[in-house]
Amino acid sequence: MIEMKTLPNGARLVYERMEHVRSAAVGFWVGHGSRHEPAGMGGVSHAIEHMVFKGTRSRTASELAAEIDAIGGQVNAYTTKENTCFYAHALDSHLPAAIGLLSDIFFNPRFDEGDWETERGVIVEEIAMYEDQPEDLVYQNLFASVYENQPLGGTVLGTPETLASMTAGAMLAYKDENYRPCDVIVSLAGHFSDGDLSRLEELLSAMPPSERPELVPCRYTPAFRLCEKAIEQNHLCLGFPGLKRDREFHYTDNVLTSILGAGMSSRLFQTVREENGLCYSVYSYGAKHRDTGVAGVYLALGRETEKQALELTREVVETFVKEGPTETELTRAREQLKANTLMAIESTVRRSSSLGDAVLFWGCTLEPDEIIARIDAVTREKVLELAARVFDFSQVSLSVVGKPEDEAVYRSLLG
Numbered sequence: 001m002i003e004m005k006t007l008p009n010g011a012r013l014v015y016e017r018m019e020h021v022r023s024a025a026v027g028f029w030v031g032h033g034s035r036h037e038p039a040g041m042g043g044v045s046h047a048i049e050h051m052v053f054k055g056t057r058s059r060t061a062s063e064l065a066a067e068i069d070a071i072g073g074q075v076n077a078y079t080t081k082e083n084t085c086f087y088a089h090a091l092d093s094h095l096p097a098a099i100g101l102l103s104d105i106f107f108n109p110r111f112d113e114g115d116w117e118t119e120r121g122v123i124v125e126e127i128a129m130y131e132d133q134p135e136d137l138v139y140q141n142l143f144a145s146v147y148e149n150q151p152l153g154g155t156v157l158g159t160p161e162t163l164a165s166m167t168a169g170a171m172l173a174y175k176d177e178n179y180r181p182c183d184v185i186v187s188l189a190g191h192f193s194d195g196d197l198s199r200l201e202e203l204l205s206a207m208p209p210s211e212r213p214e215l216v217p218c219r220y221t222p223a224f225r226l227c228e229k230a231i232e233q234n235h236l237c238l239g240f241p242g243l244k245r246d247r248e249f250h251y252t253d254n255v256l257t258s259i260l261g262a263g264m265s266s267r268l269f270q271t272v273r274e275e276n277g278l279c280y281s282v283y284s285y286g287a288k289h290r291d292t293g294v295a296g297v298y299l300a301l302g303r304e305t306e307k308q309a310l311e312l313t314r315e316v317v318e319t320f321v322k323e324g325p326t327e328t329e330l331t332r333a334r335e336q337l338k339a340n341t342l343m344a345i346e347s348t349v350r351r352s353s354s355l356g357d358a359v360l361f362w363g364c365t366l367e368p369d370e371i372i373a374r375i376d377a378v379t380r381e382k383v384l385e386l387a388a389r390v391f392d393f394s395q396v397s398l399s400v401v402g403k404p405e406d407e408a409v410y411r412s413l414l415g
Helices: 044-054 061-070 092-107 113-131 134-146 158-164 168-178 194-205 249-259 267-275 304-325 327-344 347-364 368-376 381-388 405-415
Strands: 004-008 012-017 023-030 074-081 086-090 186-192 224-228 235-241 282-289 293-301 397-402
Touching: 012 194, 012 282, 012 347, 023 092, 023 347, 044 074, 044 086, 044 092, 044 113, 044 168, 061 074, 061 092, 074 092, 086 267, 086 347, 092 194, 092 235, 113 158, 113 168, 113 282, 134 224, 134 235, 134 293, 134 397, 158 368, 186 347, 194 224, 224 235, 224 405, 235 304, 249 267, 249 293, 249 327, 249 368, 249 381, 267 282, 267 381, 282 405, 304 381, 327 347, 327 368, 327 381, 397 405
Parallel strands: 012 186, 224 397
Antiparallel strands: 004 012, 023 086, 023 186, 074 086, 235 293, 235 397, 282 293
């Protein structure tokens, strides 16, 4: 059974006991990511994620690493455009130690200027690595275009220029100002004690209360972005105005994406790759944010098959919008999603992650049986209605990395 506490300062603690396992996962979630950053500090949230592991007021970086290894656990973090998460996974007998390490990293980071000089170089190399990966770059370019001059258009990593102007002191001040209890959630799943819960509640309660600032709204605008890169394949990413993070359509969207292009039995994979051999990789995707979203199709293929593949992709999508799924497709997609949901319950890490994510963006959680019921409630009519709403080719966007054709060629292919 899932339980949640909201503390007087606004911080929330959500947890689920899994008595049959011998481990537990705990996550510190912050509803603050790259879209919240001021223009001159692009990448600061991701930089903070790196710096907390460089030492605390009571532990050096090497001591942190040694203590994590000593309990045989995992402590890590990641940053997105709308949140940052610090998490730990350990045996139940080592959970108090894992909570101690994670809370020290979260609440008491050192932020030494010398450490930042070193870590800045690491992040610059990380930026270069992503720019060398065309599948990442094509998405990055798409979002930079459809959200141009908007907070969601920036990258999570920032740029070498924004990183060069940051200091460790400024980053620590930014963390102290923006990691507010009203945006902090701790999620816990697995085998744990009442003492573990009490310790987490004590840590959260020590945070001074503060108000949540207003979110700067973002809006999808159709755009084309072509990027020359000396690679063998062309990487294409089509975009449409997708869904925001809305639970009302969440499960319908999951079913739609599964049928259209999220697996080997999907329409796009079977038609574009298997039946016609026009590409190596093709799939549909959806990127949801609090107030906006992007949905679309990704392809990796040779330039010689690009035109035919795009024409066929459009045909598949438009046929789906017109006719919707078959009952066989609908049943298969629902069963896949139900299996994924139920199998995820067996992982403490995935369960903790789903709890934190749900509370952060929806303010509540659902029990597994409720999720299954919502998946079963997805009908052909609901999928058809959503497909018509999303896949509007008058609003299509395109990002290409490789050896692109002229923009006019793509516009003619996509209407």
